[in-house]
Amino acid sequence: MRAVLAAEPGVANGGLGEIDEADLPDGDVTVKVAWSSLNYKDGLAVTGRGKVVRSFPMVCGVDLAGVVVRSEAPGVERGDEVIVTGFGLGEERHGGYGELARVRSEWVVPMPAGLDMRAAMAIGTAGLTAMLCVLALEDHGLTPERAGGRPVVVTGAAGGVGSVAVALLAKLGHAVTAATGRPEEEAYLRRLGAGELIERRQLSDAPVRPLDKERWAGAVDAVGGTTLATVLRQTAYGGCVAACGLAGGAELSTTVHPFILRGVDLAGVESVRCPIRRRVDAWGRLASDLDRDLLDEMTVEAPLEDVPGLAEEILAGRTRGRVVVAVAG
Ligand code: NDP
Numbered sequence: 609m610r611a612v613l614a615a616e617p618g619v620a621n622g623g624l625g626e627i628d629e630a631d632l633p634d635g636d637v638t639v640k641v642a643w644s645s646l647n648y649k650d651g652l653a654v655t656g657r658g659k660v661v662r663s664f665p666m667v668c669g670v671d672l673a674g675v676v677v678r679s680e681a682p683g684v685e686r687g688d689e690v691i692v693t694g695f696g697l698g699e700e701r702h703g704g705y706g707e708l709a710r711v712r713s714e715w716v717v718p719m720p721a722g723l724d725m726r727a728a729m730a731i732g733t734a735g736l737t738a739m740l741c742v743l744a745l746e747d748h749g750l751t752p753e754r755a756g757g758r759p760v761v762v763t764g765a766a767g768g769v770g771s772v773a774v775a776l777l778a779k780l781g782h783a784v785t786a787a788t789g790r791p792e793e794e795a796y797l798r799r800l801g802a803g804e805l806i807e808r809r810q811l812s813d814a815p816v817r818p819l820d821k822e823r824w825a826g827a828v829d830a831v832g833g834t835t836l837a838t839v840l841r842q843t844a845y846g847g848c849v850a851a852c853g854l855a856g857g858a859e860l861s862t863t864v865h866p867f868i869l870r871g872v873d874l875a876g877v878e879s880v881r882c883p884i885r886r887r888v889d890a891w892g893r894l895a896s897d898l899d900r901d902l903l904d905e906m907t908v909e910a911p912l913e914d915v916p917g918l919a920e921e922i923l924a925g926r927t928r929g930r931v932v933v934a935v936a937g
Pocket residue numbers: 646647648649733734737763764765766767768769770787788789790808812830831835851852853854855856857877878879880922923924925926927929
């Protein structure tokens with residue numbers, strides 16, 4: 609069957625290839641994949657940059673939506689439409705960029721009412737992560753009323769996680785500031801619900817001080833590095849920063865001042881091993897809270913054969929919003 613394979617260091621370039629169904633990993637559920645999506649980690653895997661994949665050949669694609677064609681698991685029936693994300697898909701075991709996938713039933717999220725398979729992958733891992741960030745802020749008690757008039761800042765705003773986070777937070781009634789390196793995307797980000805845009809360098813290249821002026825009630829950070837350090841220094845007393853990404857760097861240099869003088873919380877958000885109950889809740893919220901017209905606005909569709917080229921584009925920060933991948937063709 610057709611599949612997009614990870615680049616094997618020093619041996620081959622990633623790209624469209626073939627894989628035998630017999631080589632699919634163990635699992636009690638087999639899914640005919642209809643849609644997958646392009647995420648930053650897929651960019652790393654397909655190009656071979658970053659040590660995302662350690663055994664080869666590997667079918668990339670950290671997420672998938674499809675129809676169950678075989679199941680040995682009670683509660684998962686042939687014909688069910690399902691979502692599977694994370695749990696090593698596309699990293700440790702063959703993922704969503706192949707026409708069939710074999711998974712474990714405990715990873716399967718039934719398609720929530722209100723979503724179809726294409727919409728689910730237009731949201732995909734990035735959108736799920738954005739929702740998990742919003743849930744982390746809510747767990748912390750952040751509401752528009754408690755924000756004290758301050759906005760929530762979203763970094764990497766024109767990317768996949770960022771775009772969904774802007775739309776979700778605005779829909780929930782928050783004032784949203786979008787931090788982006790792409791000022792030409794102002795109209796797009798305002799349509800998603802951003803009330804204000806700031807240039808990404810304001811955060812990534814800010815002078816380092818113990819604390820800055822309190823600007824944000826909270827934050828969703830997809831960038832990491834100096835951006836995350838600045839956001840921590842600028843978050844208001846009692847606020848929360850939901851950190852999920854490293855598009856701008858993995859190192860974090862911070863003093864303890866935001867934590868011990870402002871009571872700021874740093875909530876790490878992780879979508880790969882996130883418990884299934886939390887995922888099902890998050891998908892339910894995505895189905896109800898994310899405006900479908902805005903989801904369409906932030907989504908482009910690509911065939912499987914375009915994925916290798918798009919993998920370079922996402923690493924260069926040139927894809928906007930979400931790319932949904934038509935696997936079934
Ligand atoms: P995208 O490439 O779609 O978005 C990343 C955005 O970050 C870009 O669009 C750009 O936004 C900004 N950016 C890119 N490079 C830089 C840079 N050098 N410095 C500052 N900003 C930069 O990726 P995703 O949205 O799919 O993923 C975003 C991050 O979240 C990645 O690091 C990814 O690995 C992580 N992630 C983590 C998950 C988890 O479970 N923790 C799950 C999914 C993703 P703009 O142009 O607006 O400035």
